[in-house]
Amino acid sequence: MDMNQYLEVFIEESKEHLQTCSEQLLVLEKNPEDLSIVNEIFRSAHTLKGMSATMGYEDLADLTHKMENVLDAIRNSKIILTPELFDVIFLAVDDLEAIVMSIAEGGDGKRDVTNVVRKLQQIEKGESLVIPTINETAAASPVLETMEQATMGEYDEFEMTVLQQSKEQGFKSYEISISLRDDCLLKAARVFMVFEVLEKSGEVIKSNPPAELLEEEQFDQKFTVTLVTNESIEETKKKIMKVSEVDVVEITALNLEELRHAANIKEEKKAADKKPQEGTDQSPSINEAKETKKTVKHAPSKTIRVNIERLDILMNLFEELVIDRGRLDQISSDLDNQELHETVERMSRVTSDLQTIVLNMRMVPVETVFNRFPKMVRQLARDLNKKVDLEIIGAETELDRTVIDEIGDPLVHLLRNAMDHGVETPEKRLSKGKNEVGKILLKAYHSGNHVFIEIEDDGAGINKERVLSKALSNGILTKETAATLSDKQIYELIFASGFSTADTISDVSGRGVGLDVVKNTIESLGGSVTIDSKENEGSIFLIQLPLTLSIISVMLVEIQQEKYAIPLSSIIETAIIRKEDIMNAHNQQVIDFRGKVLPLLFLKDIFDVPVQNEEEEFLSIVIVRKGEKMAGLVVDSFIGQLEIVLKSLGNYLSTAFAISGATILGDGQVALIVDCNALIH
Template identity: 65%
Template sequence: MDMDQYLEVFIEESKEHLQACNEHLLELEKDPENISIVNEIFRSAHTLKGMSATMGYDDLASLTHQMENVLDGIRNNKINVSPSLLDIVFKAVDYLEEMIFSIADGGDGKKDVSDVVYLLKKIESGEDIKVEDTTVSVEIITDENHAPGKNTYDDFELTVIQQSKEQGFNCYEITIILREDCLLKAARVFMVFEVLEQVGEIIKSIPSVDQLEEELFQNEFAVTLVSTEMAENVKKRIMKVSEIDRVIVQEFQLDSYKNEPQEQIQAKKEVATTLVVPDEQSKLEKEENHSAKSNNKNGNHKTIRVNIERLDILMNLFEELVIDRGRLEQISRDLNHSELNETVERMSRISGDLQNIILTMRMVPVETVFNRFPRMVRQLAKDLHKKINLQIIGAETELDRTVIDEIGDPLVHLLRNALDHGIETPTVRVQNGKHEEGTVILRAYHSGNHVFIEIEDDGAGISREKIIQKAINKEIITAKSAETLTDSQVFDFIFSSGFSTAEKISDVSGRGVGLDVVKNTIESLGGSITIRSAVGKGSVFSIQLPLTLSIISVMLVEVQNEKYAIPLSSIIETAIIKKSEILHAHNQKVIDFRGKVIPLVNLKGIFEVPSSTDEDEYVSIVIVKKADKSAGLIVDSFIGQQEVVLKSLGNYLSNVFAISGATILGDGQVALIVDCNALIK
């Protein structure tokens, strides 16, 4: 049976099950006695195992089966949940994710998972797992009388080594011990590998390359090298890399690993020789299958991938249709022809449904980005020896998919910054009268025609004085000009390239890189980022992103002879009040609106609209909101609600205050769209 037709469904469902595993493992960490959570994880693992076996991905099925055995032991009260156990299961899920993404990218989903399988089997057999077992997957023996990584070679690797020896190559087992004070272990590993690849071929590394890159080892690692160089020369080359304590180079003793009849060794040699040749036939078959699948006109696919550019073209065409629809509605009202009115109304309904479908096609919940952060925060908290409670609010908030694709990395930078610099260590927090567990809130919400994403922490806050001193030292400002700067202006220096007030540089953050990239990325999306902070209380990084949807519902208003459009999503309600109800407080006009004092903003003054003397005793007001803040916009009259196409003002008018764009009305007039967020402080 051809499984290619089910591949896309398999990949998507596998990702969902792995995400469910991650979420439930985080819950289990907080409530280790809750067997119902274990049952949920077991169900996801069991389903994934069955799908993988059916699709022929044996490595996936094997690892999931081993994980399932451990979970079964937990739910039958044979195994106790511990932090070390959870670390190993999390690592197993990470491996499963890597294999699924490999399959999604056209790979075979194969991966060396022997280290995690070994640890899972130890757990299943009832052995105690130490904390170091979760970071160093294979014990490395540094005694020079023993070979590191004994009994960790498979038959294929041993056969390749034997062939190399027969062809005159030297084979070494090399143990590298880094200094205890080595800061960037992964960088040293990379430099060692670079040296070794210049003198030979690396057959194996213990731990695996992936674990070495992620620094999942202590201070030593081992590699098996095939080379023409002498052992002493290899050792000298490695010792040239800084921060290495010592190097042990030993001749590979094949006999101690393998003791098989010669005919079996010869048979495996032939298999290995065959496997070393690139499997071009297999590649060709994959390409043919892919081509056949692509050209299969009888396939019953429920989902298809559409290039985002095509959606943009579709949106642009529909925008023109909306403008023409508005024009037709205006003509229909002017002519007052019953049949024309009926036809235009029907067309409006149909185009409205079409509009909703097109807009929905481009919208994605931000939870697709947020979902990966709980695991990241958990690991960072462990690395930094801090206790963190991550709260996610508003994950269902939808955002245009082009923005979703770009916003992930900036959020990672900001979260890492909050954990490293914002939240204090438990000891410091207790000394300052705080709970030892710090709180980081990741919040998303709509406001007007924008989406706001906020990263809030209850940590140490940002010191205005430190930033000013750093800026003076860098000659960005003078001591005199610093006195006139607002907090917002001071905090903006943090986004300058190379600007950091960190007293200690860490691998997480504090190198003066990242936040400038964050700001540039957000501004390239047409958004902005601001900071609110109080020393000792915490900080809030607020990202404002535009809804790149081009069609919005607005309330049309008149200011003298000019028409303006106010997005309905920003409006609380409209009101008509007497001028005598307007009060003054702190040089600001205000009104008492339902028991709450709300400031008034006169659009005539903001947009410098020429006005005549107004004797009317009543004032029309549009109450608008931004998060928990409100304001009243003073206008001359209300025209009514309408759906309009949001058009950019172009590069020359990109910085017009409180105007986010313009639209063409049914009668051909241009109305400016008010950015309510800019008017509320």
Template identity: 55%
Template structure:
């Protein structure tokens, strides 16, 4: 149990540190001279290294250690950041995230990062400036003096094996030039090796060799249970292998193979690892010692982590308490005893404070999803050779935790779609008289008991005719339907399964996977998605999501024999209007409201309420509601009053109800439907 608890803490804190490093690295890319940002990244890396070593995730600790070496030089002004260094540190962070993800899935956090480690080492040594890419140095062996590097863990295994008197070899295998199936021959070599001992490291990696991503040779560090000559003979006898050279390693030979200037440092590290395999949490240099994390570490420690199921239980219990509180208030008003009334009023105040805390526990700022997007946009824009600015507003908007966990992937698809299909290449933007840098706005805001997320770009917009022609060609619609469709209906065709407007398939898009997945996921959360676009000006995707199980303030109203609740957050005001204020426009009732004309919606008729006494001939009670910039007036029979209500789902049987987002139980035990005001304003 304790181990699981520590593992859970390790995973959560690792994610926070990796996010902090990603954010800070993006900031550093904008301000490369700001050393304080480097200090923040170094502190996160150092903490992550210590945590990983303590938990026994040596690959994580060792890669973070290599990152630290680079950052240490930068923060001590011995190295200047450039695009090569930025790219490899970003790749390091991606690898660390993959390792943490592997641990989450129950793995050991192991990953072949030899190419990244070699690149980071070449940055530390300055070799990367001499023209040779570090990655090619890691993958392609130029000569026998430039053998593949070993990480600390692999080096310690080899050293311990040499000390124990085992035969440790470096095997160089060359495949014939005319070999057709290099990967198959390499597989046969590994088969022979695994029958005769243990492979510690291969260069290139086993994955690269399986994919035939190597020239005509590869090398393997190997602990053997067979003598040198027999091993050479067995490997050399594999069909189409030109030669196999086996070199027995001693400690002196091993030191010689490790490329300078890292050899002495590696030997020291390896000795330390051999003595205490998990004690790599200490600072690695006097500079690191003097810069231990102070009180301004980027990750806050004044938090405790609570299982989400406990919060669900707490929320359900409190919602029952709230229903009883409303019932007590009603009974106290009927009994009219002063001591009972005072006690109930005090309980109401306390439970209101408790309600705010319980609500806030379940709600999470959408920033936890948004904060990974700037890095993603940077990478996608760089891949597509475009310039894109991402402007985020409303990141402090809060959403229920269950929705937060699910909404990330749909937003990734929509943002990648905006960069790829929306924002034009630099040359096209200049020709269209636009700035060379495209802008994508990512906004979040509350409206009623919903959250809206908008992704808007200033790109080329959606080509109506192209969408229609592809839809007809793919059999999504018939030719005679095309001319009758509104722009909004045409844009929604983008969400049809397998639909793609990409001219060529790429890693970013064009496979027809994406927008249909987005729509399915959002609808599974009880939300909707809409599209607006102007050709040549840009597009806007609006996602509407419910707050799910929550407690909201609402105005209770009566229509005939039924009670309804309207969320206060969507109400502008309540009023009474006279008959002469109502006018008919194109067959629809409208009213004058603050220098504008807004639609009048008779709720009772809309919901077909029985026993309706109200008519729109005399004075009429109205509730003015808002959705974004649009307003409408709802006709009601009677205002009951404001009340805190528990928003309950109607379950799986009552789905797709028009303008109803859920129900609540009132103090007298009656059920009141909660009106979805957003559905009433188009």
């Protein structure tokens, strides 16, 4: 029976069942008396076991079966729940997730699970447990054993084709084995920096372990990548060694002929092994048939997977359509033809609906990233002997897929920092009059055309004096400059490369270590990160991210002969005032706006617009807001509201102040898009 037709359904359903197991285990740990939670976990494990057996993944089915036995004993009150027991079940779930991930990547689902199976059997028999540390568990992992050999193993047909075509075009292919220092903190951050260097030199074809495991730090100190480049071995090695905490780099040139020969031998061996079984009965067992029947009964899938690159192409085509729609609007207005008016209006309605669909296709809930954090925080709390509650709010908030893919690593760094050097130990918290259980709040929400993610802890906060002292000793700033800094500017110093106020090196993190990577990653996405902290009360890291909606609604304004676009999401209202109503306060021109002092910003001065005619008696004001702060942008006139395509200015003009991009208007003119956040800041 061909099981490939069920593979995609199997993988998706397995991920859902494992996610349920992880979430419910965390709930059960806090409510060990609630056996209904055990029943929920048992049902997911039982379903996963049946599906795995049907699909022929023996390691997956065997491990799930052993876990199911333990859960059955728990719900029948034969086994008492203990922290050590939870540790083993979480280890089992980790192994199950790794197997499913391997299958999703085209693997055979094989994994050495004897260690966890043995411990589950010990629990089932009522024997005492010796729980391994994280390092011991990692050392026993077959993934890590593979890495110690520093070999990539096999390449599939697609990868071999890429390597062969690259060779024909004159590129070189290298296998690069990279070892990080034993005392390396935040290994995933260093891996990210290595990949950033390699991607500037060429194209990374493959990594071992895969990128997902590297991101989650599921590897020892060593990892291997295959790179296609036109650089020499010496040039490539020199660039990698510049990354801090990289210890050893070994590079070997790939011999494609040898790889092909090895692959052919393996295929011949497989065929030989399979031949004696050709006469045997290949029909599935009765149990498998039953499970297969269950699978077939599921409602047909109403979703399809679409490569993100295809969505990018669709978005680019739609952007061109929006520009042409604007041009048609302009022509229709100029010609004043009723039939053309009606046609253009209908086209506008249809393209608006199409626009909503195209943009929504790329939106994904941040829940897909947040889901993995509760288990991570639980394990870190165990390792650090701390008590921590993680509260997640706004997991349904949606972000563009490209941002979702990149935001996971920075959030991991910030949560690790909060766990290790934010939240204190229970003893210290009690001595300060706090609850012994620390709290970390992870919150996501929309505001205007941005998504905000907050990570707040009620821990020790940031010691300003220590930060300044470290910054001075590192030569980051002078004593004169230090005396002028505000509290927030002092906190910003911890984003300097390699900056840390940690007294001792920790296995998890040092407050500030890796935050340079966090800041760089978020800014590369067009976002920003800020800090607020109170000593002994806690810290808040606020991440602001764009929705990456390349089509936005704006108010088009005119300054002399130039047109500018102000995003509607930043605008409160527009107004016209008399010039004589302007007052001066602290060298700043202001107006009285409904009882509040509103600062005025003259865009013609900020953007150095040449003045061709004299100022009028009345001024047009666009009132914008960023958080609690407001300002009035002074323009010459309002043109009107329209939807525009946001185009990047490119690297050459990326430093232009208060300009976030540009757009092409219906008449072919280019209008710059005003960054209100930068102006108010």
